[in-house]
Amino acid sequence: MELRAKNAIVTGAARGIGRAIALKLAEAGCNLALADLGSASDSALTYNLAAMADLNRTADEARKFGVKAVAIAADVTRFSDCERMAREAAAQLGGVDIVINNAGIIAVGPVANMPEETWDRVMAVNAKGPFLVSKACIPYLTRNREGAIVNIASVAGKTAHAALSAYCASKFAVVALTQALAEELGPANIRVNAVCPGYLRTAMWTDVLVKALAPLWGVPEGEAFDRFVERNTYLHREQTPEDIGEAVVYLCRADNVTGTTLNVAGGGEVH
């Protein structure tokens, strides 16, 4: 699929991986509707999310590539927000050809101690969010002769680990949703794929995972990520948001690829 002048929605676009996906799509010529929560606080979490100013900054950077970019505050767990996002994107850009379900959150802790509210919120954002966003966008996607959905799952959606039950369960769900939706939307020539990122130095690691791992390993927080990556990847190196952006661009272009999950993990997951 030619990406120039196509219209794409990216959720969780204010920072991290979502921001890099947005900029790679802008570089490829896509107009963008960039969505994020619009508030840095989520009471179920131990860390801050992105603010509206971060989202506006992504939109400003995307416009430097000469494309349209609009910033939309939307919580992917609310269907009314998802419908408004799809409607505004279609109205302001002229249609919706591509949807990137990237918004996600993480919580760490054993099942025995995990508050029910935390489990529910992780599942609501990570698993139900891509369902609601896709549901809201399908009426627009299917007006065209071609289109693509890319879900940002995780290596945690292939192999689960202790203390990450909700996160892993939510990402397994994203992989399943990707396969089901690929079969459903194939006849409309809408391709549905997932990227499974490995280990990236974004807020999920710097604000959450290193705080859990460092005391377990008896190392300073500043060393925990590097040690993890060294031990758990064939290539002994971290992945970058730009790596994930390039994988997303590939999956948007690849006319005969659907229902797949592409690991971008330096060998940290090979199935």
Ligand SMILES: NC(=O)c1ccc[n+]([C@@H]2O[C@H](COP(=O)([O-])OP(=O)(O)OC[C@H]3O[C@@H](n4cnc5c(N)ncnc54)[C@H](O)[C@@H]3O)[C@@H](O)[C@H]2O)c1
């Ligand atoms: N960082 C990693 O190592 C890693 C690895 C595998 C997968 N991922 C996945 O990549 C995606 C992006 O994560 P990241 O690492 O960039 O983290 P991040 O916290 O920097 O970015 C997540 C973005 O999603 C937004 N968001 C959260 N809840 C939302 C909601 N309800 N509605 C709308 N937006 C919401 C946040 O404000 C933030 O901008 C997530 O789906 C994550 O699970 C990350």
